[in-house]
Amino acid sequence: MKKYLKVDEWKIIEEGFSPELNRVSESIFSLGNGRMGHRANFEEGYSGESLQGSYLAGIYYPDKTKVGWWKNGYPEYAAKVLNAANWGTIRIQVDNELLDLNRCKVLEFKRELNMRDGYLERSFKAEFESGRQVSVQVKRFLSIVHDSVGAIRYSLTPLNFDGELSVLFDIDGDISNQDANYGEKFWKEVEKDSATDVAVLTMKTKRTNFFACTGIAFDVQKDGKTISFESAPMVREKYIGREIKIKAEEGKELVFCKYAVNYTSLNTPKDKLRLHVEKELGVVCSLGFNNLLKMQADAWHLKWRESDIEIEGDPEAQQAIRYNIFQLYQTYTGEDPALNIGPKGFTGEKYGGATHWDTEAYCIPFYLATAAPKVSRNLLIYRFKQLPQAIENAKKLGFFDGAALFPMVTMNGEECHNEWEITFEEIHRNGSISFAIYNYIRYTGDQDYLIEYGLEVLLAIARFWKQRVNWSIKKERYVILGVTGPNEYENNVDNNWYTNYIASWCLEYALEAMRYVKGRDEAKYYTLMNRIQFKEEEITSWKDIIDKMYYPKDDKQQVFLQQDGFLDKELILVKNLGPENLPLNQKWSWDRILRSCFIKQADVLQGLYFFQDRFDLDTLKRNFDFYEPMTVHESSLSPCVHSILAAKLGYEKLAYDFYLRTSRLDLDDYNNDTEDGLHITSMAGTWMTIVEGFAGMRMVDDELTFNPMLPEKWKSFSFNMVYRGKSILVKVNKEGVEIL
Template identity: 60%
Template sequence: MKDYIVKDEWNIIEEGFDPSLSKISESIFSIGNGRMGQRANFEEKYTGDMLQGSYVAGIYHPDKTRVGWWKNGYPEFSDKVINAANWIGLNIEVNGELLDLNVVKVSEFRRVLNMQEGYLKRSFTAEFDSGALIQVNATRFCSIVDDEVGALRYEIRPLNNNIVVKLGVYIDGDVRNEDANYDERFWKEVAKKDIKSGAVLTLETKRTAFWVTTAMQYEIYIDEQQAELNEQLIEREKFISKESNVKLEKGQSLVIYKYAANLSSENHPKELLESNAIKILESVFKKGFKHLKYEQSEAWANKWKESDILIEGDVAAQQAIRFNIFQLYQTYTGEDARLNIGPKGFTGEKYGGVTYWDTEAYCLPFYLATADQQVARNLLIYRYKHLEKAYENAQALGFSNGAALYPMVTINGTECHNEWEITFEELHRNGAIAYAIFNYVRYTGDNNYLEQYGLEVLIGIARFWSQRVSWSDAKNQYVILGVTGPNEYENNVNNNWYTNTMAVWCMQYTIDTIGLVQQSNANRYSDISIKLNFNLEETGKWNHIIQNMYFPEDKEHGIFLQQDGYMDKEQILVKNLPASERPLNQKWSWDRILRSCFIKQADVLQGIYFFEENYSEDVIRKNYDFYEARTVHESSLSPCVHAILAARLGDEKRAYEFYLRTARLDLDDYNNDTEDGLHITSMAGSWMTVVEGFAGMRVRDGKLHFSPFIPEKWISYAFNIRFRNKIIRFKVTKEEVLVDNNSNEELDIVLKGISIKLAAKGTYKCSLIGKN
């Protein structure tokens, strides 16, 4: 765990330069706008330990799979979002010496990520071997108004002598991915072009043939007067730069304004990429840096009005939740149904920038409650558009008759994960997608989605589960063999309770949805039946499975058993593990982990979280106390589920501890892996912890239910919720709960078990403790 980020309500602040923390900070201070993103690499050259990262949404490369032993069903390629052209680059020499923070003496280093207004700022003083001393101030952002544009301002001021600055302003497409399986470079050059005070570079991805055009334009000022420069064009393969020399007197200010546009062939015809990039660049150049930054501030102010969580009395908690919300909105805006959310977003290469079940299980609730309904709908449409690929994925593993198996890891619907215990066995991802459909419809009341898209997906998933089960003569029940549950520290187990539970639920929900669509839109149901060659007789087998599924349990402990044989393991509690052996995934062999009882993340408890209303408090408590004591929380997705269930059980101490862990996971580098990129999908879990945990929000019978408490350290907390085209403001203090209906229609809610009718534009207030 690290603790070097300064606590502040609206800013992420680093003071002092420590090269050993550089890659962690590159992740933490990342910027993006849903269309493009950038790690917090320095504008100037840096030869120290770093991970160069600039990303364009939707652009990927199928990296050749590299495994020790090929198994039938492995994908041939592993798709990954790739490092794109570096648009921020500046090459700076002072009196012939390169400005490189790995070489010069650095002091007064400060970096600030301003979350309220959406920009990154950095300042430092650099001393060269020659004795020259300069001060640098740099600011940059990815515009959420013009979402194909980035802009930066870079100021150099000599402090003790006159200097000569050799300045190179460049675009570098000769980049690589650190995680390339065969050290391959994924880009080839299409064209480059010299334009006035700028340049254009167009690259093409190998195999996928995406084109990306990066265009830059810049201007230079000395003491606020535009400089006339004698520019020299420098060209190499996949690289173009403009170089010039500038003389500065002591105390003078040299300011570089650089604007860049990143356009892809996903959004523009290839033949128009260059001209469109230049047009967009000309438009933002006319606006100027100051106006672009003002627009950025205004746009972020509007986002915060909808999504902010205000916490009084706990700066660490306040900073953390805003950081999580900020990064979520930098990653995904919901404007393009072709895009989804990678576990690392635009902040690093790990997990390849591809989509996991994290989106459906963790991110969907956040976007349901904080954005327009279409945003969450687009997340589901993304999966619907990949349904044909899900059929193909199932067929590759031997399934037939329209069975659909969604990939564990994907960009375009094709499975691109090649670890057998994940690719072939972590089948519960199918359940998460079905649950997301249920969750969306329950929250929005949008049954039309089921007619248009959802039922087709559900039938494919139900068909998969009906073929994946086996009949056990010994148990006289159905079983599911050879799976990996959410706890990836167990592989190839039989009858994972969570997987069996999801399989049965998926088939039952599909049957229920069939009935609903039959009743609401008989013509559409008929069309689906013909398209899928579906006959109601299929549900006979589904019902038989539902009624005869085996679920492991341990009656002695009163718990659902994570899988067959779990109690055969030596039962050691996490509290008895030496700290020197944590995290297990970095200290133990895989064999030792698999033989242990230790759990990576919520497994049984994930199922209890999803279907909490089906279980008594006693059942939840027994399972929670048993499994949490054995959970090492070495997945970023783990603490939030445990926090929410702890809150449900009235365990305020553990709920708060797990909230801080999930919310500050990256800021404090809890799992020693922030340098690879941020844990974007688990950040949605931080929001869930406050809203579903502390505020106790649930949706039941078409109504919002709340059962709030307030952590001891907090004075108050408040947030907005969008629900069925209405917006409410929910606030909890030490003494009372206040609910404002900010809509023009009345709204029925349930607060602490009491039904309340909120008048349009009305307010309801009650005591936090005791009677209303």
């Protein structure tokens, strides 16, 4: 754990430069606007340890799958969200000395992420080898008003010298992905051009032929006034820039403003990209940096009025929840149904940046309560549009008759994950998609979604479960063999309780949805049934599975078992492990992990969280008390579920500790992996720990209910949410709960 950031309720603050933490900070201070994102790389460049990252939503490449032994059913590629052209640099030389904090002596350094207004600010003083010193202040943001626009204001003041300054404004398209399987570069140049104060570079991806056009414009201010200048072109393959020379005077500030515009062929015709970029550049240059920043702040203030959570008495907890909400809105806005939420958002390349089951299980509840219904609806439509590919994915594994297996990892509906224990076995993801449809409808009341889209998805998933179970003569029950549950520290197990339970529930909900749609719109019902060639005997077989599904259980301890044979393991508690063993995934062999009892993330408890209304408190308590002490929480998705259930059980300290762990997972780098990017999808789980955990929000008979718990350190907390078109303010303090 790394606690080097200052606590502030509206800012993330780093004081003093620590090169060994630079990649962590590059992730933490990342910016995004739902359409693009940028890691917090230094504008002047940096030759030390760094992960340069600039990302465009929806642009990916099908990198060749890299596995030791090929198996039938493996995806042919591993999709990568691509590191795109880097537009965020303003490179500085003073009389041929490069401004580089890895080579210069850093005298002062401060970096701030202003969450209230939506911008990143950095200031430093540096000394060159020659003894020259400069003071620099930088502001930059990605506009949520003009979502193709980024802007930088770079102020430099010579402290003890006069001299010639060389300033380079560029676009570098000759970049690569850190996670490229074979070191391949994925972009080709299409065209480039530049004039005195502008440059444009158009690139396209190999194989997928996505086009991306990046344009920059810039100006220079001296003594508070914009000045004219001459510039020279800097050109090489996949690269375009303009260099200016300017006299720097001791004590006099020079200000460089750089504006960037990115358009892609996902939302603009290829032959119109440059036209749109140049037109947008004209708009932003006419507005200027200060006006754009004012518009940015106003737009963020509106978002905060809709979604802020206020915590009184605990600044560390307050900072953390705002940071999580801020990053969620930087990642996804819901405006484009072709987009989804990657586990790392726009902050890194791990996991390929593609869509996982995290969206349905963790993110949809956040957007349901904090945004217009169309946002969550678009996330579900994203899956509906990929149903044909889900059916094809299942067909490749031997399923038939329209059975669908939604992918574990995807960009376009095709499976693109290449670990067999995940690709083939972590099939509980199908259940999360069915549950998300149920969750959306019960929260919004939008039953029309079931008629238009939902039922067809539910039936295809139900058909999958019918074929995935088999009858055990010995147990006289239906079983599900060879799976991996949410707890990925156990692979290829039989009868994972959570998988069996959610499979049966999916069949139940599909039958319920059929009855509803048939009663509501019989014509559409039969049109769908005829199109998918549904047979009445399918209903009989589904009911039989529901009645006779096997659920592993230990009668002595009265707990549900993770899977068959779990009690054959040596049951050791995490507290009895020495700290040198943790995190397990960085200290132990995979063989040792698989044979241990230790749990990566909530598994049985994930099911109890989803289906709380089906289990009494005693059942929840027994299972929580049994499994929590063996859980290492090395998945970012784990602590939030434990926090919510602990709050329900009245375990106040445990609930609070888990809240801090999930909310400050990246800020404090709990799992020593923040340098690879943030854990965006688990941030939605952080929101859930407050609203569903401490506030105890549940839906009962189409009504919201609250059963609040106030952590000891908090004087009060409050939050805004939307339920069925009504804005609600919930306030919890020591006197009770108030709903306005």
